[in-house]
Amino acid sequence: MDAEQEPRWLDAVEQQTWFELIAVMSWLPDALDAQLSRDADISHFEYQVMAMLSMSAQRTRRMSDLAALANGSLPRLSRTIDRLDRRGWVTRRPDPDDGRATLAVLTDAGWEKVVATAPGHVAEVRRLVIDPLTKAQVRQLHEIANRIRHAVQPDACLPTLPAPDGP
Amino acid sequence: MDAEQEPRWLDAVEQQTWFELIAVMSWLPDALDAQLSRDADISHFEYQVMAMLSMSAQRTRRMSDLAALANGSLPRLSRTIDRLDRRGWVTRRPDPDDGRATLAVLTDAGWEKVVATAPGHVAEVRRLVIDPLTKAQVRQLHEIANRIRHAVQPDACLPTLPAPDGP
DNA sequence: AACAAATGCTTGACAGCGCAAGTATTCATC
DNA sequence: GATGAATACTTGCGCTGTCAAGCATTTGTT
Incomplete structure (x- = not known):
């Protein structure tokens, strides 16, 4: 019965x-929640959910797709949608x-909330994650996180970006 | 009143x-909790607390030091110690x-719990984080995480390793 | 067509965490 | 050497998350 x-x-x-890595995983989510809570009175997960909807066709998603996209469980999403609906x-x-x-x-109100919230949130992401790194390190982090993600969640999906500029 | x-x-x-990075920060803690919960019936934070104590002189720490070391708040640690005490x-x-x-x-029982739990936990950390990366990527991640950590928590402290082999 | 299994989501019960307030001890000042 | 501020920890309360059970709809089987 021993494996080790x-x-x-x-x-x-x-x-x-x-x-x-433990330290970053512990503090960074709190820092993001703190900025969003302070400036927009929403949690990071709530923002994530609305941001994913704002990138979706018809600003619409099935609950289960949305949960996967926002990296949350279905019960968690269900209760989050309750709150966002109430607001x-x-x-x-x-x-x-x-x-x-x-x-x-x-x-429409939700769309405007995202538009109003995004700049401050992006500035915080820049300040905490992107700007402290060199361009080369950003590329390295991309590959490193991709490998870890595949080890942790072989079948996880990432949001397909709506081709910001290119075709 | 506009800043943006x-x-x-x-x-x-x-x-x-x-x-x-968001995906990794969302899934990796859950994966660690899952392994520890399944194999040792403790949370990752509980393990972290005991592991930090096991590395400390006299296996002893002040609550506030221990909280910082384990990346948690003092109320969180207090209640965690309640549970570990009960056990x-x-x-x-x-x-x-x-x-x-x-x-x-x-x-002593706590020490033995850490000794019994560590191998399985280390194996999981290897499987999910270390082994999927090249040696160079591990070094890159070290530097990257260090920079992000300083941006997020300028005065955070890391556990001082007890010089595993060297002086 | 009917019935069983599977799927998609919601919800009740419970546990853990953060905030703010509370208690106890030490430090600083006069 | 008293009194007020600061520090270290604990705890009551509310919120949010997970787990498991529940309900509705669809799919597969005979």
Whole structure:
């Protein structure tokens, strides 16, 4: 019933790296929540949900797709949509193609909330993550995070960017 | 009252990198919690607290030091110590040097719990983070995480490693 | 066509965390 | 050496998240 035999411990560099990563994973989400909570009175997850809707066709997504896109569980999304609905930023519609499914739709007020909130949030992301790094490090981080993500969640999906400038 | 004027948006690479990082920050903590919860019936934060104590002189730390070391708030640590105390892995002692302070001490049973849990946890960290990366990428991640951490928490402290082999 | 299994979402019960207030001890000042 | 401010920790309360159960709809089977 034992699976471990002579575990491969982390060497000094690996251990240091691990502690650094733990620290970032602990503090960065709190910092993002703090900025959004202070300046826009929403959580980072709530922002993420609305941002994903704002990038979607018809500003609409099925609940389960939206949950995956925003990296949250379905119950968590359901309750988040409750809150956003109460504030008038999102509404629910039954999916005409599948009676079991529910569509979340960003309202006009929700769109404006995202537009008003985005600049401050992007500035914070720049300040905390992008600007402290060199351009080369940003590319390195892209590849590193991609590898870790695949190890953690082999079948996770990333939002398909709406081709900001190019075709 | 406006602070934003023509925000500097993220370019495609920066945006992709940001989404990758969000995904990792969302899923990796859950994956660590899942392994520890499944194999050792403790949360990652609880493990972190005990691991930090196990590295400390006399297996003892002041609550506030321990909270900073484990990247948590003092109320969070206080309640975590409650739970670990109830399970017999940690005890509280008043600090003889400062009557306000409380010392958390890892018991023998707690030490054994860490020893029993560490191999499986390290294996998971390897599987999810270290092994998917090249040696160069581990070094890159170290520097990248260090820069982000300083931007997020200028005065954060990292555990001083007990010089695993060298002096 | 009818029934069972699977899918998509919601919800009740419960646990954990943060905030702010509370308590106890130490430090600083006069 | 008293009194007020500061520090260290704990705790009551509310919010949010997870887990498991529940309900409705669709799909697959006979």
